[in-house]
Amino acid sequence: MRLFIAAARESGLTIGLVPTMGALHEGHGALMRCAREETDYVVATIFVNPTQFDRPEDFQKYPRNIETDLAFCDRLGVDAVLAPSAKEMYPGEVLTSVEVAGISSRLEGEFRPGHFRGVATVVAKLFNIVTADRAYFGEKDAQQLAVIQKMVADLNLPVTIVTVPTVREADGLAMSSRNQRLTPEDRRNAPALYQALCEAERLIRNGSRSAPEVRQGALTLLLRNPVIRIEYLEVVDSATFQPVEMVTGDVRIAAAVWLGDVRLIDNVFVRGA
Amino acid sequence: MRLFIAAARESGLTIGLVPTMGALHEGHGALMRCAREETDYVVATIFVNPTQFDRPEDFQKYPRNIETDLAFCDRLGVDAVLAPSAKEMYPGEVLTSVEVAGISSRLEGEFRPGHFRGVATVVAKLFNIVTADRAYFGEKDAQQLAVIQKMVADLNLPVTIVTVPTVREADGLAMSSRNQRLTPEDRRNAPALYQALCEAERLIRNGSRSAPEVRQGALTLLLRNPVIRIEYLEVVDSATFQPVEMVTGDVRIAAAVWLGDVRLIDNVFVRGA
Numbered sequence: 218m219r220l221f222i223a224a225a226r227e228s229g230l231t232i233g234l235v236p237t238m239g240a241l242h243e244g245h246g247a248l249m250r251c252a253r254e255e256t257d258y259v260v261a262t263i264f265v266n267p268t269q270f271d272r273p274e275d276f277q278k279y280p281r282n283i284e285t286d287l288a289f290c291d292r293l294g295v296d297a298v299l300a301p302s303a304k305e306m307y308p309g310e311v312l313t314s315v316e317v318a319g320i321s322s323r324l325e326g327e328f329r330p331g332h333f334r335g336v337a338t339v340v341a342k343l344f345n346i347v348t349a350d351r352a353y354f355g356e357k358d359a360q361q362l363a364v365i366q367k368m369v370a371d372l373n374l375p376v377t378i379v380t381v382p383t384v385r386e387a388d389g390l391a392m393s394s395r396n397q398r399l400t401p402e403d404r405r406n407a408p409a410l411y412q413a414l415c416e417a418e419r420l421i422r423n424g425s426r427s428a429p430e431v432r433q434g435a436l437t438l439l440l441r442n443p444v445i446r447i448e449y450l451e452v453v454d455s456a457t458f459q460p461v462e463m464v465t466g467d468v469r470i471a472a473a474v475w476l477g478d479v480r481l482i483d484n485v486f487v488r489g490a
Numbered sequence: 491m492r493l494f495i496a497a498a499r500e501s502g503l504t505i506g507l508v509p510t511m512g513a514l515h516e517g518h519g520a521l522m523r524c525a526r527e528e529t530d531y532v533v534a535t536i537f538v539n540p541t542q543f544d545r546p547e548d549f550q551k552y553p554r555n556i557e558t559d560l561a562f563c564d565r566l567g568v569d570a571v572l573a574p575s576a577k578e579m580y581p582g583e584v585l586t587s588v589e590v591a592g593i594s595s596r597l598e599g600e601f602r603p604g605h606f607r608g609v610a611t612v613v614a615k616l617f618n619i620v621t622a623d624r625a626y627f628g629e630k631d632a633q634q635l636a637v638i639q640k641m642v643a644d645l646n647l648p649v650t651i652v653t654v655p656t657v658r659e660a661d662g663l664a665m666s667s668r669n670q671r672l673t674p675e676d677r678r679n680a681p682a683l684y685q686a687l688c689e690a691e692r693l694i695r696n697g698s699r700s701a702p703e704v705r706q707g708a709l710t711l712l713l714r715n716p717v718i719r720i721e722y723l724e725v726v727d728s729a730t731f732q733p734v735e736m737v738t739g740d741v742r743i744a745a746a747v748w749l750g751d752v753r754l755i756d757n758v759f760v761r762g763a
Contacts (some may be wrong), residue, residue, distance in 0.1 A: 219648070312592045313610075313644035318585045337586075338645070345646040371586035372611070373618040375492070 218260070218299050218346055225296075230257035234349035234376075236340060239263040239300075240280035240394035241289040244384040248353040249293040251381050260347050261290050263300040268307070269335030275480070280394050299347070306342065314338045317364045317371070320458045324471050325360050325482070328448055333364050340365055344376050352376050357383040357391045359469055359484045360458050383483075385411065391483045403476035406444050410474050413439040413450065414485045417470040421487050426464045428452040435470065448473040448480070455486060465489060491533070491572050491619055498569075503530035507622035507649075509613060512536040512573075513553035513667035514562040517657040521626040522566040524654050533620050534563050536573040541580070542608030548753070553667050572620070579615065587611045590637045590644070593731045597744055598633050598755070601721055606637050613638055617649050625649050630656040630664045632742055632757045633731050656756075658684065664756045676749035679717050683747050686712040686723065687758045690743040694760050699737045701725040708743065721746040721753070728759060738762060 225232060233256030235248045245261075252259045263286055270276035283300060290298050314334050321333035344352065354362045366378050384392045389411040390404075399407060417435035425431050431452055439447055450472035451460050461468060464487070471484035498505060506529030508521045518534075525532045536559055543549035556573060563571050587607050593599075594606035617625065627635045639651050657665045662684040663677075672680060690708035698704050704725055712720055723745035724733045734741060737760070744757035 309643075310592070311644055313588065313590045313641050315645070316587050316589065318587070319583070320585060342644075342646045345648055348648060368586045370582075371584055371615075372588070373615045375618055375621060 218297070221297050222258075222260075222348055225258040231351070232256060232347065232349040233259045234343065234347045234352040235259065235261045235295070236343050236352065236354075237261060237263055237286075238265045238279065238394065239286045240282060240397065241286045242384075242392045242394060242396075244355050244357065244392035246289070246293055247384045248355060248381050249290070249295055251379060252351070252353050253294050255379070256349075256351055258297070259295045260297045260299060260349065261295045262343050262347070263298060264306060264339070264343075266306070266335060266339040267303055268311075268339065269332050271329040271332055274478075278398065278478075280397055299343075306339070315341045315368060315372075317367050320360065320363050320367055323458055323460065324449060324451060324453065325473070328473060333361070336361055337364055337368050341368065341372070341374070344369075344374055349376055351379050353379045353381055355381050355383060356486070357393065357483065359471065359486070363456070363458055389415075391481075393481060395479050395481060398479045399476055403444065403479065406442055407476055407481060409439060409442045409445055410472060410481055410483050411485075414470050414472060414483060417450075417452070418485050418487050421464055421468070428461050428464055428468075431464065431470070435472075439472075439474070444476060446475040448475060491570070494570050495531075495533075495621055498531040504624070505529060505620065505622040506532045507616065507620045507625040508532065508534045508568070509616050509625065509627075510534060510536055510559075511538045511552065511667065512559045513555060513670065514559045515657075515665045515667060515669075517628050517630065517665035519562070519566055520657045521628060521654050522563070522568055524652060525624065525626050526567050528652070529622075529624055531570070532568045533570045533572060533622065534568045535616050535620070536571060537579060537612070537616075539579070539608060539612040540576055541584075541612060542605050544602040544605055547751075551671065551751075553670055572616075579612070588614045588641060588645075590640050593633065593636050593640055596731055596733065597722060597724060597726065598746070601746060606634070609634055610637055610641050614641065614645070614647070617642075617647055622649055624652050626652045626654055628654050628656060629759070630666065630756065632728075632744065632759070636729070636731055662688075664754075666754060668752050668754060671752045672749055676717065676752065679715055680749055680754060682712060682715045682718055683745060683754055683756050684758075687743050687745060687756055690723075690725070691758050691760050694737055694741070701734050701737055701741075704737065704743070708745075712745075712747070717749060719748040721748060 233252030315337040388408040390408045413435040416438045417431045420431045420434045455467040455469045466489035473482045506525030588610040661681040663681045686708040689711045690704045693704045693707045728740040728742045739762035746755045
């Protein structure tokens with residue numbers, strides 16, 4: 218990879234990086250299109266990072282299909298794909314970790330202990346391997362994005378983070394590699410997650426400033442669907458990812474739910490009054 | 491700094507980095523000479539990093555003399571000096587830290603809680619700002635060096651770490667910015683530290699394989715000098731920096747002592763049998 222990058226730099230090309238865990242879908246496609254448009258040499262990485270999975274069965278069941286993924290990258294004009302093994306990424310004993318405090322404490326950080334340490338560390342590694350000018354991340358993982366942006370700022374990493382809006386199915390479900398593991402019935406129920414978030418957004422736009430009220434409105438809608446188990450649904454400050462009591466500034470409404478043994482997350486951003 | 495580096499790279503120059511906390515002496519001089527010899531464009535950084543000081547009074551009393559330091563850099567042919575303020579290095583709230591487990595747990599890590607987290611984090615920042623090809627560190631801070639080498643390997647940082655042997659005064663005292671804070675009497679007693687380490691080395695070379703015996707030999711010599719207060723003196727594995735019972739492989743004998751309110755460290759490497 219470093220030889221490819223050195224050759225590209227030699228030719229004066231700018232480098233774009235799209236880090237993925239594979240099982241590529243149109244959400245990744247949007248990241249790649251954005252990178253393709255803004256940079257000269259696009260690198261995608263495909264690595265299902267073991268250190269960011271808090272549940273071993275989630276890691277094992279995570280969809281993998283490298284042949285389909287490579288064809289996908291090819292179709293989208295990706296110049297190089299880095300798809301290392303876990304042994305290649307973590308040779309010998311791993312002793313170093315990157316931690317971003319604060320932003321990572323709630324929501325995904327609370328329900329997936331160690332998740333963001335794994336994410337920050339592997340993303341730092343990928344940044345250091347590819348040394349891209351710009352790296353592309355989807356808004357669906359908004360908290361991850363905030364963690365990475367803070368890491369880049371705090372560690373002076375020489376890369377610009379580009380945020381790409383969540384891509385959704387026609388019925389509103391956020392694209393995710395995990396969607397393919399939903400049963401047909403769960404797939405039919407899954408859009409209720411986004412609908413609940415939209416309800417919360419609607420309540421704020423209609424003037425509600427009470428976070429518990431907004432939260433309750435969204436939860437009421439979600440609870441109508443008995444197959445959906447709610448892990449969290451919170452109104453958080455869009456910068457700190459800490460729950461708020463009053464909606465005064467920019468917020469995100471973020472939720473994680475379970476459908477069968479599949480965990481889905483989604484979020485919407487609402488600009489403050 | 492990034493503009494300087496971009497211009498140097500544009501001209502095809504290789505970059506060498508010498509990170510320092512200022513109060514420059516011939517130990518730093520050796521790092522700079524080495525960098526000057528091996529790379530085309532030498533950057534020195536001067537930053538007394540607050541986050542690696544566990545004792546506020548040590549941070550406050552750390553010697554600072556930027557004018558003398560700049561003249562020193564100039565004399566040694568350094569091309570650029572980065573001497574940021576704490577505000578420039580840590581604008582806003584710092585949430586990100588880099589931790590290297592294991593290697594950092596004993597010796598300096600044990601007696602200076604948080605020290606190596608501060609070191610690893612600021613060195614990662616300096617690496618990301620300067621993006622040097624090679625970075626130069628002194629063997630006097632052997633544990634720090636091991637922490638940084640492990641961080642570079644684990645995070646795939648695109649830099650080669652170069653180790654430079656400890657530079658000593660004629661009487662054996664390792665050069666250190668803290669030496670200038672010694673009273674004349676303490677300065678006369680200070681070489682006992684290195685003499686004790688040499689005694690430990692001699693015992694191993696003479697066939698002793700028992701770490702407690704080697705340690706006791708060095709301590710006995712050091713305890714003869716009542717003004718020296720011993721913080722630690724340990725025989726550690728040279729890779730893991732964990733104390734050993736038997737000297738079977740490569741070891742370091744490392745010690746920290748106090749003379750008045752000045753803390754000195756030193757170490758010697760002994761190749762295993």
